[in-house]
Each structure stands twice: as C-alpha cells, then as structure tokens.
Amino acid sequence: MGGPSPEEWDKVRRYASWMRQLYVDEWPAHVNPSGFRLLSPAGGWFPALRGLAWRITESNLPHIDLFFSPHLREVSVFPGPLLRGNTQNRPEILPSIASAISALPTSTLQHLFVDYSHSGIPWTHLKDAFSSIALRCGPSLTEFTSPVSLSGAAVNHLIHLPRLRIWRVGGPPPHYSVSSLPPVFPPLTKFTLGQGATWQWFSLFERLEHGISATQGMTPLSKAKQSLEYLKIEESDPLRATIDVSFIVAIKIFRSLIYLDVGVFCGKNGEGRCIFKLNDGDIAALTMALPQLESLLLGHPCLENTCATTAACLLPISVHCVKLQKLEIHFNTTNIVEDLKDIPGGRFQELLPLPRCPLSCLEVFQMPLVLRKAGFKTVVNGIVDIFPSLERCTGHGRTWSKISEQLRGVQRLRMSLEHH
Numbered sequence: 483m484g485g486p487s488p489e490e491w492d493k494v495r496r497y498a499s500w501m502r503q504l505y506v507d508e509w510p511a512h513v514n515p516s517g518f519r520l521l522s523p524a525g526g527w528f529p530a531l532r533g534l535a536w537r538i539t540e541s542n543l544p545h546i547d548l549f550f551s552p553h554l555r556e557v558s559v560f561p562g563p564l565l566r567g568n569t570q571n572r573p574e575i576l577p578s579i580a581s582a583i584s585a586l587p588t589s590t591l592q593h594l595f596v597d598y599s600h601s602g603i604p605w606t607h608l609k610d611a612f613s614s615i616a617l618r619c620g621p622s623l624t625e626f627t628s629p630v631s632l633s634g635a636a637v638n639h640l641i642h643l644p645r646l647r648i649w650r651v652g653g654p655p656p657h658y659s660v661s662s663l664p665p666v667f668p669p670l671t672k673f674t675l676g677q678g679a680t681w682q683w684f685s686l687f688e689r690l691e692h693g694i695s696a697t698q699g700m701t702p703l704s705k706a707k708q709s710l711e712y713l714k715i716e717e718s719d720p721l722r723a724t725i726d727v728s729f730i731v732a733i734k735i736f737r738s739l740i741y742l743d744v745g746v747f748c749g750k751n752g753e754g755r756c757i758f759k760l761n762d763g764d765i766a767a768l769t770m771a772l773p774q775l776e777s778l779l780l781g782h783p784c785l786e787n788t789c790a791t792t793a794a795c796l797l798p799i800s801v802h803c804v805k806l807q808k809l810e811i812h813f814n815t816t817n818i819v820e821d822l823k824d825i826p827g828g829r830f831q832e833l834l835p836l837p838r839c840p841l842s843c844l845e846v847f848q849m850p851l852v853l854r855k856a857g858f859k860t861v862v863n864g865i866v867d868i869f870p871s872l873e874r875c876t877g878h879g880r881t882w883s884k885i886s887e888q889l890r891g892v893q894r895l896r897m898s899l900e901h902h
C-alpha cells in the first residue's frame with residue numbers, strides 16, 4: 483500500500499506544527515519512517531514541541547531525532563523492553579542509544595528525567611552520553627535526574643548551574659583540591675544520591691560548609707541549606723555504608739530538611755554487619771538540627787540488636803521534630819523496660835511537658851523484642867508518653883503485635899478519660 487497521500491502528509495504537518503507535548507512509543511506500522519524523514523519540513527516536524535516523553539523501543543530508536551525540537555524544555559526517558567533484558571544479546575544497540583541521547587537539544591532544556599527504577603539496565607555504557615548532555619545544559623536547567631555516574635567535568639558543570647532544583651546523581655563528585663573547590667552550590671530542593679555516591683558527597687558538603695572561610699556567614703551551601711527539603715540516599719551495600727557520626731555531621735548542615743530517607747540495609751542476618759552506629763546523643767543532636775522533618779528514615783531496623791541507641795532516643799525525636807509522621811530507626815531493646823522507666827526521672831525531664839509529633843505508626847521491621855508479662859505495661863505506656871498519637875507498631879513477631887494491641891487499649895482509655 484502507498485501509505486499517506488500528499489494531502490494527508492500536509493494535514494500531519496499542520497497538526498504536528500502546533501503540538502507541544504508528545505509521548506513516543508512503538509513506531510506506528512502504517513507510517514514509513516523513511517518517508518517521514520524525507521518529507522520533514524525545514525524546521526522539523528515539531529517546531530513547537532516543549533515536552534517529549536520517550537520510551538526507548540527498537541522501532542523508534544533509529545528515528546527519535548525526528549521528534550527533537552530545538553525548543554525542548556522537558557525530556558523524560560523510559561527504558562523500554564529493549565534496554566530491560568535484550569542488551570546482553572544485542573550489544574550493538576547501546577551505541578545507537580548513546581548517540582540518540584547525545585543528540586538531544588539542550589539549549590532551552592529545563593527538566594531531564596530518566597526512569598532509573600528498573601534494575602539490571604547497563605546504564606554505565608551511557609555515562610558519556612549523559613555527561614555530554616549535562617555539559618551542554620545551560621542556566622535554564624532545573625532538574626537533572628541521571629541514572630548513571632557522570633564525568634567529573636559534567637558534575638562540576640551542574641554544580642555551577644544557578645537554577646538546578648532537583649538532582650539525582652549516580653556517582654561521586656569529582657575530587658576537588660582546596661583551591662578548586664566550587665564557590666557555589668545550586669539551590670536544590672530535592673537531592674538523591676545513587677549507589678556509591680554518598681560518602682564522597684558528604685565529605686564535599688563538609689568541606690564546602692566548614693573548609694572555606696565564610697564571608698559574612700555565607701558559604702557555598704548557604705542557598706542549599708535554606709532550600710533542600712528532600713534528601714534521599716539510595717546506598718544499599720552495607721559494606722560501603724555506615725550510619726555514624728560523620729553522617730550526622732553532614733546531614734545536620736541541611737536544616738530545612740522535611741524528608742530524609744536513608745535506604746541502607748544492614749547485612750544479612752547474623753553476619754554482624756549492623757551498620758547503625760549512632761547513640762542517643764547523636765539522635766538528639768540530629769533531630770534538634772532538623773526541626774522541619776516529617777519523615778525520618780534511617781534504615782530498616784535489623785535483627786541484631788547490637789546498636790547503641792535505646793528507646794530513650796525516641797523522646798527527643800518526638801519533641802524536636804513536632805511534624806514527624808514517619809520514622810524508621812534502630813534502637814536496642816535489650817533493656818527496653820529499664821530504658822523507658824528511666825525517662826521520667828532522668829535527664830529528659832525538661833522535655834516531657836513539651837508538644838510531641840503526630841506519629842501514628844512505628845515501624846520496627848525485624849527489631850527483636852523479648853518481654854516478661856510485667857514489662858508490657860511499662861513499654862506501652864512509655865511509648866505512648868513519647869508518641870501520644872501512636873496507634874500501632876508494626877514489626878515481626880508476636881511481642882510487637884501484642885504491644886500494638888495493648889497500645890490501642892491504652893489509647894482508648896486515655897481518650898475516654900479526656901472526654902469525661
């Protein structure tokens with residue numbers, strides 16, 4: 483069959499010329515791509531296109547450049563099935579993807595988002611392609627979500643972009659000598675650190691904040707300290723990640739944080755690899771520095787019960803972060819009854835009358851808990867004193883579900899006392 487007639491192509495041209503958003507998926511079987519290319523108008527088919535979402539497929543990969551408008555502002559890239567499994571057998575696909583990505587127009591680019599949620603995709607082969615895009619981005623850029631570690635020059639270029647707000651880095655920053663440290667840092671609202679990136683970034687933050695002599699209290703991080711609300715750490719290798727004091731020192735810099743998510747898992751059960759190395763004092767210092775927190779996720783509690791934090795660390799969390807709605811933290815339950823009994827008479831007395839956070843569910847995951855019958859009352863009352871809105875604890879094992887049941891009983895009793 484002959485495909486579209488000249489009149490039909492003319493209609494397509496008119497329609498395409500005012501399109502502003504486009505989602506490109508499988509190439510339509512009835513459209514001959516070489517005809518489409520041959521008849522492409524001088525300014526391209528889509529001169530007004532601002533937003534392009536591209537799912538990489540075998541059928542559209544050779545022709546994706548036909549959808550590039552010089553005025554693109556938003557580009558989203560989704561790895562189709564082509565990248566999600568076939569690339570081992572089809573290594574020749576990767577250079578084609580790399581060259582298509584490298585050709586993306588960037589002069590007016592504001593958002594680049596790459597869906598990196600699927601595992602097993604050979605993103606590292608596209609490092610140069612994404613680095614080249616980053617290097618060509620200008621001051622209009624506000625989001626750069628990279629699935630892969632970029633070259634040092636590309637990261638350094640992004641650090642100097644004044645309007646970058648959302649950034650996902652796939653690797654560490656370049657090494658800076660004292661004299662080459664960047665004098666600025668973008669006013670990020672959302673920063674996500676991919677695998678293997680965290681600890682070098684933290685050390686850079688500390689150098690930027692404390693290493694350079696601050697002029698009138700201004701440091702390269704001054705803007706980010708005000709603006710950063712969301713910090714996510716995707717480190718999952720327990721051998722590379724420890725939540726310790728140096729971690730706290732870096733995070734405390736960003737006092738406007740609302741959402742702190744450290745996705746670090748401890749090693750496999752029984753291997754002595756608990757990565758949580760903080761104590762109650764560290765938690766008090768962290769929460770005092772971050773009063774805006776609504777979500778504090780410091781890694782899933784593991785089975786080991788070897789950490790130095792105790793249930794006593796929960797009170798400063800509740801008092802200092804009065805907006806907190808979600809919490810994941812390790813605390814040692816070996817002496818939980820004594821730890822909670824000690825709170826009223828101990829050093830936290832001045833905190834007890836203060837307002838608390840509205841946390842309604844405490845997720846304890848694999849945290850072990852062994853209690854004698856007499857201990858339940860102390861634990862339940864102690865936890866409700868700390869988190870007055872708590873309705874349940876969710877964790878593994880019978881003891882936690884019993885705690886949860888008794889919690890509801892105590893809450894009902896307190897409610898009825900309040901109303902009479």
Ligand SMILES: [Zn+2]
Nearest residue numbers: 748756757784
């Ligand atoms: Zn652990």
